[in-house]
Amino acid sequence: MSPTDYENDEMLFLDEDDSAIEEYDEADAWKVLVVDDDEEIHSVTRLALSDLVLNGRKLAFLDAYSGEEALKIMSENGRDIAIVLLDVVMETDDAGLQVARRMREELNLLEPRIILRTGQPGYAPEESVIKEYDINDYKTKTELTRSKLVTTIIASLRSYQQILTINQSRQGLEKIIASASNLLEEHSVKGFCEGVVTQISSLLGLDAGGVVCARAGSVLDRDDDGVYVLGAAGPFANYINEKLDNLHDKRIITEVARCLQEKDHIYGKDFTVLYMNSSGYEAAVYVQVGCAINIIYKQLIEVFMSSISVGYENVNLFHQLRNAAFKDMLTKLPNRNEFINMLDELERTGVDLNEHVVALVDVNHFSDINDGLGQDAGNLLLIAVAERLQSAMGDVVQMGRIGADVFGLIGKDDKVNPQSISKIFSTPFKAGDHTLPINVTLGLCRLLDGESTNGLNVLKQSNIALNRAKRSMTANYEYYAPEMEEKTTWRLGMIRQLRSDFAERKLELWYQPQVDLVNETIVGMEALLRWPAKEGGYISPAVFVPLAEYSGLIIDIGAWVLEEACRKLKLLHQKGFPDLRVAVNISMPQFRDSQFVSLVKSALIEHDIKPNLLELEITESVVMDEPQIVVDSLKELKAFGVTIAIDDFGTGFSSMSYLQKLPLDRLKVDRSFVNEVTPGKSAFIAETIVTLGNKLGLHTIAEGIEKREQASYMLRLGCDEAQGFLYAKPMPFDELIDFLDNYKPLAGE
DSSP states (O other): OHHHHHHHHHOOOOOOSOOOOOOOOOSSSSEEEESSSOOOHHHHHHHHHHTTBBTOOOOEEEEEESSSHHHHHHHHGGGEEEEEEEOSSSSSSSHHHHHHHHHHTTSSSSSEEEEESSSSSGGHHHOOHHHHTEEEEEEEETTTOHHHHHHHHHHHHHHHHHHHHHHHHHHHHHHHHHHHHHSTTTHHHHHHHHHHHHHHHHHHTOOOOOOEEEOOHHHHHHHHEEEEEEEEEEGGGGGGSSGGGGGHHHHHHHHHHHHHHSSEEEOOSSEEEEEEETEEEEEEEEESSSSOOOHHHHHHHHHHHHHHHHHHHHHHHHHHHHHHBBBBBTTTTTTTTHHHHHHHHHHTTOGGGGGEEEEEEEEETHHHHHHOOOOHHHHHHHHHHHHHHHHHHHHGGEEEEEESSSEEEEEETTTOOOOOOOHHHHSOEEETTEOOOEEEEEEEEEEOOOOOOOOHHHHHHHHHHHHHHHHOSSSSSSEEEEEHHHHHHHHHHHHHHHHHHHHHHOEEEEEEEETTTTTOOEEEEEEEEEEOOTTSSSOOOOHHHHHHHHHHHHHHHHHHHHHHHHHHHHHHHTTTOOOOOEEOOHHHHHHHHTTTTHHHHHHHHHHHGGGGGGEEEEEEEHHHHHHHHHHHHHHHHHTTOEEEEEEESSOOOOOOHHHSSSSSEEEEEEHHTTTOOOOTTTOOOHHHHHHHHHHHEEEEEEEESSSHHHHEEEEHTTOOOOESSSOOOOOOOOHHHHHHHHOGGGGGG
16 A cells, blocks of 8 residues: 555544644553555654544554564553554564464464555465454555544554453452451551552553552551541552651642541532542542543542442451551550461561560559559550650561550561660650659570471470579579570470379378477478379479469369368377377468368368367468468468467578468477487577477477487487487378377387
8 A cells, every 4th residue: 555545535624622732741642553665655654643642642662673573562561552553464474464473372462453554465364364363453554544544543542441440440459358358467558458449540541650648547556636647549659558648749648638527529620529439438530641530430430439438448457456456555565365366477487596585574563553554644654654765676576565564576687685684674765754763684596597487386485494594592694505495395394294183182191290308299281282203102292282373273272181180180080099199281372262260160160170270380481472462361260279380490580570460380300300319419590490390389200300309409408309310200090090009209219
């Protein structure tokens, strides 16, 4: 076809857009790729289509003179090409068809429209080729007059635009659906809002470009009431989570603010701001439209906005649910659940675990601050601690609030170490009107490559180290070591076995007789708890009694010991030993039990035991733990007639003021002081205790008497009673009966 063929046709203009094109933007033009090995065809094509305008956009031409050159241009420009005017016969008879095939199959360019042109009618493609490669039209060059070419181009551009609109709509829906199906993901609101912009743009047949804005303090964890960009598409994509003011576009800022204030849609000449609201969750959607929106599109958009507002409410609600599940609302730090997730994620990030340390930071005596100054002051202190940790550690250290007064840190050991953390707490904290100096205890765990960094396990190990540090008398921190966990595992196993054996009544109560030192007659016995071991023998009380106290099982065990001792004492009375007494050891947890005093009284009444024949033994450490509780309980029991003894007297940190307050009957001289009694050597402390007891009007009893000279020495000091291997070892109740039946005082030998 010659240039004159085009000139003979009337020049055709398309008035799809009523307004004239005053300014032409090259980047906004429809791109048409002309592929032909005849340079004249390129020229006449440009001439015929140079003034064609569709939807306010002119044409921009790209030129290729071979199939390979065409494919190269396609790979560089991609989906920006709207139409390909493709010659069938170039370097080969089917070069154009090969370009179409590779364009669709290899480059995956499905949107651009293909118009095949050929100067040889005999080379027309088969119908299957037209269908397979999605070819819009096929024309011989001789039949393509200017009017027919323009008509073909217009039809193809409309087809291209419809395909883009459909794809854009699909992409927008996919984003909304994806955000809805992943509502618990961190960026669900962002994904949803971006989908809203894309979907509205597709409804209008535009390239996606716009922002969704809201007063989003709760969504972005910001305390201010500013307007933030929650989602964006097109040129605004980089402003997500930024303040709206950062857009530096006065019109967008003004119109979004007006939309939120007026709570209604705003339709401008070349922009639209849509109001979205459901149950108080409101947002403004600013979309660049380029022209005024007609009434049909307005109705369509408003229906869409009414529907999508419910979805916006849902993503906000789910975001709040996620925050409740994974964020500490007071300090805004990740909570324990999220901290565990952060530990789990650490291994997947590929960092060098050998450089990383996890630390738990426990604020000492925080409950005292809450009790003394009020919960508001306690909350302000926790916020101040969180802010200082964040300020001092920076972004290189991850952190969270693990418990009420425990913070967690994850970072390299040059930042997360006892010295760096302790320095943060070296100055007081401001909590409201209070300035509070606080101390912390640290439990640290080094992470190691090749070992599991399961978050829950690492947190457990750090907590083991923290508990170890709390018991330390020398330092405020401990690093986790495997033997700590082994000891903890052993302790838990022992507690579990103790609980089981106690439930099955496998624990035993043995008795060690006590004698009058003057005539060595038996005056009573001490009830001693025994725990048979599975492999034979017995587990030491020094091992299992602390475990029972630690687990709280001592309350139930202590109640059973009291009941059993009174029951067996009653049997002894019935067998002809009416004046014997029994001594039972009492621990601090029993005193804390509100039912303890009534439990003692009930046991005595039930078994018809005279109260003075039951002696309760307490240690100095029990007295000094919570003195007032002990004193009050013992005074009530003393008034009831029960006798009271201090066990192992002299081994603790005695307080003479409390010794005077306690309603005591007896002091027990510890075996360690009795062992000092050797031939030719005096036992000064034992003598002091006996003298003190006499001056206070208390009876004294010596423990651990194994030799005759020890018994004689204690008698000369004025000690009243004794117990020990010299007289009898601890024994089960049946053996005790035989022993009492056959006992003869040693003093007569």
